[in-house]
Every structure is written in C-alpha cells, then in structure tokens.
Amino acid sequence: MLRSTKAVAAKAARAHYASVAGTPTVLSTANGIKVAAMPGPADSSLASVSLVINSGSRFETADNAGAAHFLKAFAFRNTQDRTSFRTVREAELNGATLTAEATRENITYTVQCFQDAVPYFVDILGDIAASTKFTEHEFRDIAKLVAFESLAARSNPVARAIDGVHQAAFRSGLGNSLYALGSSPVTTGDAVRQYAQAALRASRVAVVATGVDAQALAGLVGESKLSLLTNSAAADLASPKAKFTGGVQQIYESASPVSHYALAFASEPGVSQALANLLGAQKRLKWSAGVSPLAKLAREEGFGVEAFSFAYSDAGLAGVLVSAPTAQIKGAVEKVAAIIRKDVAAAAPEAVQRAVAATRLDVAESLATQQGAINALSKLAFGQRPCTLESVDEAASSLAQTAANVFASKPVAVSIGLSQTTAYVDTLGF
16 A cells, blocks of 8 residues: 655656656655655666665764764675675676665665566565664674774864764764764664664655656565564654754864864855855866955965865854875964955855756756666655755845854854864854
8 A cells, every 4th residue: 555745746847856867755664664655767667666664863862972873884695585695796787786875864875777677676675674683794794894994084174074073063863973973882783673663654654766656666665574663662762853063172282294274164054065166165166266266366376175065954054174294284274264355155156056056967967867867766765855956046036145144053063183373163253
C-alpha cells in the first residue's frame, strides 16, 4: 500500500530542476519510509539507488560520539543473508559502484548501477538496514579505517577549520564533529548496533533513486526487508534545534609556515550559497583571479581566500577561509574583514547580479549530476526544500538586504597556527 504525497510532487514539478532527467516524485510506504525518485533521460540506462538515514553526527550525544562515523563505515558489511565478500563480488559482476557518505544530518549508502540491476540492489540495501551483523571482528577492522579517516581530517587544516567553525557556531548538534576522535566512547560493534537501532526507524529512512520510476521503486522497497522497519523498536534520536551561539576556536599549530583563519556568519539555509558567491572569492576563469574586491585583494597581497557555505535543515553558514604565511595572517585577516564590512555588506547591484548568476550556474550544474540529484531528492524525502533555480530567483530580490544583515553580524572565528600572530574576532569591527 502506497500513499502518494501529491502536494510534494506538484511543488517539485514547479521547482525548475536543472536536469535532463524528469520531475521528482515523493511517495510514502505503508510503514512510513519515504521514497523519492527522478526518472533519467530516455536514452540512458544508468541509475542510482541510495539508502538515506537521517541520523548523522548532529544526533550523537556524549555517550555515543563518533557513532555516525562508525555506522557509515559499516556500509555493505556482513548481514544475516550476505557476506560483504558476496556483496562486493556481485556488485563488481554487475558493474556497480558502492559508496557511503556521512554528513552532519544524514548517512547515505549509494549504489550506482544499470537500471536492470536496481531490484537486486534495493534488496541489498534492505538487507543492510534490517540485518547487518555488527560483529566484533569487523568492528576491529572498521576501527582502523575510522581512525585513519579521522587522522587524515585532523592533518588537513581546511577540514579542521570547517569542523571548528561548526563547533564554535553551534556547540552541540550541528557542532558535533563529523569524525570519531580517539576519545570516542564507541569501542565495540554492539555500541554501533545500538546507535543503528535508534537510527533505522522507518520515519528516519528514505530510499532515493535516479533513473528509476518512483512507483516501481516503492514497490521494490515494499518487497524488501525495508518493509520490516518500524518506529517503535528503540528510542528515537534527538538533536537540539540549531542555534548560532558564536564563539572562537584557536588551534595551536607551530610546525606549519602557513596559518589559516576562518570567519563564518549565520544565515538562512536557502541563501547561504548565494552569500558565499557574493563574497566573491571563487575563481571562475582559468587565467583570472576574479573581479570581486576579495579576489583582487588576495591577488595583490599574495595570500589565499576561499568562500564556503553550508545549508542544513534549520541553519546555514557562509564565510571565508584565509590562508597566508604565519607572519602575514593577522594583516590578511584584518584586510579581508574590512572588505566584508565595507564592500560585501553594502554590495553594489552588479556584485549582487554576479552572485545570483553564479549561484544559478552552481545549482544547475549540481542538479545535472547524479550526486546533486541524490542530495536534492534526500531533502525532498525528509520534507525539506532543496536549492533549485526557483529558490535562487526567489532570494535574489532581497539578497542585498540579506547580505547587509548577515555580514554586519558577529561571525565565529577559527584560527590554525601560532596564537601570538593571529587576529582576534573582537578586533575585526563586526
């Protein structure tokens, strides 16, 4: 039995999805799992199907910090009916690619395959959701992978800065790290199983697909072990509503001759990408650094500036990451802050037009890719509004005023380098 969410489908049809594929459709199965799918081009035989679990790191507590990272790493491991060797071998025989991703909101297991193999892989995803074993010998192997990924992230100053920005901005919830640190209390396969039992409630699970008919996909989901998921097996996970608290993190690093400094501002999730483009630090021409004030400053002064943005279900961030020789980082940050206050917060109409055009292109390019379509379908499945050309156009008329409000507010700051040479956020004029 299926309940079609007609209102969602109708709204999606008007959303100007920049893709050669068809209009997305969202359905709900009898046990409450959301199914979202978008048909592919008529001349394509490619498809993707993803199990999306709305249980990313923002839902962790002090008792299970890092569990989402471990659950991501348990993707496609041994289940009651299949060994991981069998799953990988048969995926290779079908020419499929298996991937897993963890964000602050979702854990996603994805199979990229041919359309005729979709029924088989929906069955595998159902097996994973309902009967992964979480054995201790597998946990020991997975723990090594998780430790390596965490170490690699801590060795990457950009990853550390972005993690620090979230911690400073939100503290708990969205402030939780994406990575299981060495102090993680998750030390057994059973601990991961307990988190999975709470995460894999039917209301927290969606199956999204590209190149597949939604009705057919919903039928496959109903025939798989996904139909066994309920909403009463374990206590539900909870995350505090995102609240931008503001703050500063200083990460002392004396070994590197280059220091890094991130400034991030709170925004509505629907405009964070446009605000990042308004900052104008992105390089869009091979032989040019760009014409924005920040791009000109970086070129003339000889340091790096990169804009970034994040959009979540209830919060957004937009900001810049400044990278410069340690002796120059303080002056570089002060000059970047001055331009944000003077030129970006009071953006000229031409700058706003450039930002809107760049955002439209970014959104169109993203939705034309399989990964971009999966992300948009995941948002639709959980009742959120993905970024589309329509939403960009709606925000365009008020972008200048939004920028004035956002970039006049006090940002969070994260510095990586020598604390003696860094700028303090309360001296930057915000």
